[in-house]
Amino acid sequence: MRNMNIKTAIYSTVIILLSSCGQIKAPHQDESITMVEKPVLGNSTSNYVNNRLPLLPQHFIKLPVGSIQPEGWLKEYLIRQRDGLTGHLNEISAWLEKNKNAWLTTQGDHGWEEVPYWLKGYGNLAYILKDKKMIDEAKIWIEATLKSQRPDGSFGPINMRGDKPELWAQMIMLWCLQSYYEYSNDSRVLDLMTNYFKWQLNLADEKFLEDYWENSRGGDNLLSVYWLYNHTGEAFLLELAEKIHRNTADWTKPSSLPNWHNVNIAQCFREPATYYLLSKDSAMLAASYNVHHLIRRTFGQVPGGMFGADENARMGYIDPRQGVETCGMVEQMASDEIMLKITGDPFWAENCEDVAFNTYPAATMPDFKALRYITSPNQVTSDAQNHHPGIDNSGPFLAMNPFSCRCCQHNHAQGWPYYAEHLVLATPDNGAALALYASCQADITVGNNQKIKLIEKTNYPFEESIQLLVQTEKNVDFPLYLRIPSWSPDASIKINGKKVKTSLIAGQYVRIQRTWSNDDVIELNVPMHLNLRTWQVNKNSVSIDYGPLTFSLKIQEKYIKRDSRQTAIGDSQWQNDADAENWPSFEILPASAWNYSLVLDKENALKNFEVIRKNWPDNNFPFTQESCPIEIKAIGRKVPSWKVDQYGLCHELPETNAPKGEKENITLIPMGAARLRISAFPNTYE
Secondary structure, three states, X not given: OHHHHHHHHHHHHHHHHHHHHOOOOOOOOOOEEEEEOOOOOOOOOOOOOOOOOXXXXXXXXXXXXXOEEEOHHHHHHHHHHHHOHHHHHHXXXXXXXXXXXXXXXXXXXXXXXXXXXXXXXXXXXXXXHOOHHHHHHHHHHHHHHHHOOOOOOOOOOOOEEOOEEOOHHHHHHHHHHHHHHHHHOOOHHHHHHHHHHHHHHHOOHHHOOOOHHHHHOHHHHHHHHHHHHHHHOOOHHHHHHHHHHHHOOOOOOOOOOOOOEHHHHHHHOOHHHHHHHHHOOHHHHHHHHHHHHHXXXXXXXXXXXXXXXXXEOOOOOOOOOOOEEHHHHHHHHHHHHHHHHHHOOHHHHHHHHHHHHHHXXXXXXXXXXXXXXXXXXXXXXXOOOOOOOOOOOOOOOOOEEOOOOHHHHHHHHHHHHHHHHOOOEEOOOOOEEEOOOOOEEEEEEEOOOEEEEEEEEEOOOOOOEEEEEEEOOOOEEEEEEEEOOOOOOOOEEEEOOEEOOOOOOOOOEEEEEEEEOOOEEEEEEOOOOEEEEEEHXXXXXXXXXEOOEEEEEOOOEEEEEEOXXXXXXXXXXXXXXXXXXXXXXXXXXXXXXXXXXXXXXXOOOOOOOEEEEOOXXXXXXXXXXXXXXXXXEEEEEEOOOOOEOOOOOEOOOOOXXXXXXXXXXXXXXXXHHOOOEEOOEOEEEO
């Protein structure tokens, strides 16, 4: 088993230490191990750029892109992404066609939004994987962007709405430029952004952020202004920050939203918290929390970390059969990562994991060569039919297609690269933190400007053990923060084989302050337990969790290969010389019954549930029915009245007292491995 190889490798290090010094390393006398709700904010870190005054400091600081090298299943995912749609969209998508592209020539007529959507994931993926071919491709677009700046400071495509410039595409491209600067230290990025923001400051308010998308998403522009301010310290940027906030849609109302578009909600709820860093008004921070919870109180009474808004959230459409765009998933993950850095609150790490492990993997084919526009917690078909008004839009929005709507087709690219970049974070007290877990190697500067390497080995979230190895040329004192998941009340830590005596509190961070030596080993164990969630708003349906994973019914999946040109959504377009046969579409249909309720024991609800662990997959990819290394055996009863409805979707959940069939043994698998799934079940207590 691969997990045994990992353990063998880490323990071999300990054995070497034992043989060299004759005993397990003794704890340092100056060691201090405490539980904290978030990192200490005493002094702003001198090792990495944190927020300059008067901005409030962030609790976590992202390392420059390329500092973290993912390993394990996450590296495999990134490789599949490179070899799949993300790495080849520039060869097949008409919106990325270089001839007459709006980002490459002033006579361009296409690609204004799609190029930066794709590039912000593609570029970061290139920098993380250190892929020269991809880096060279990214540079073509970056160089053209840097050269596109006009004398007045504006840059990129000119997209006017009457006499008002539309700036949404530039907001996305700014993020691409910021990542490129982290990778290259190219000062032209700072120059372009400085001149562009001076141009923005000079725009009249009535002509600034007026169009729908940019008005909703002004918070993205605000984050870029902060980024530049932290690098240059120019005072005019704070004035621009105030201007952006007052011209952005108001996401601070207690019980309503500026609009109910799923991607806007997932992306824009963070704007008040972003502005809080400047205003220091705690009501702004509270507003972002409120929007997150507001949408979930009604539309998010479902597993998987997201909410039902298959274009827009609509009253009456709250059942777990309602889905969300792939765009919405990756934007929610990005928002969770941003909120984590702003607040330090482990809540955001756990929500990010929920989306990343349970919802997002099922939105793409395992080879990452096709994706679907809408994915739902309860989804029993993934065909190319029109399911409106069961889902909001008319069209083939459930099929797996490389051309699954021009937004998600390009914007999906950011999901896993951004996630990988947040596996190890710097802290304001010159320490390191792990709030999200996955195998990786991270080069980070800690303590008094000392460079070290942290090596993380784990098969999390499918296994409970997380091992860290510190590599340093000389002893170094710094704090290390590890998130203790809220679902693991009996977590434990060993340092160099000796168990830490400090009582670990679930839902907080353990802060280990000590002088670290080369080859110090930290072992974090986070025992997972079965847990039942009840969704009272949705007819008391239930979901089964095991640690950070939520489980779905294992439905036999029948894959039908289709011509992507015939099943693509209307606004998707191919390059003329693209070979569609290399990029097929797939419909996925159920080949077994799906309409089961879960049988729960009246005295002990989960009494009859059994967790089955299997070997780690040889291909290092655990997100398919065949390869997932964990299953749950359970008992179910069919609900004959629960059928496919007139829209071709599984009907809304049946009433609790609906007639049910005989008991049957059923199997549950992780949501992320189930591209057809029932994840919120009717329940039967017996």
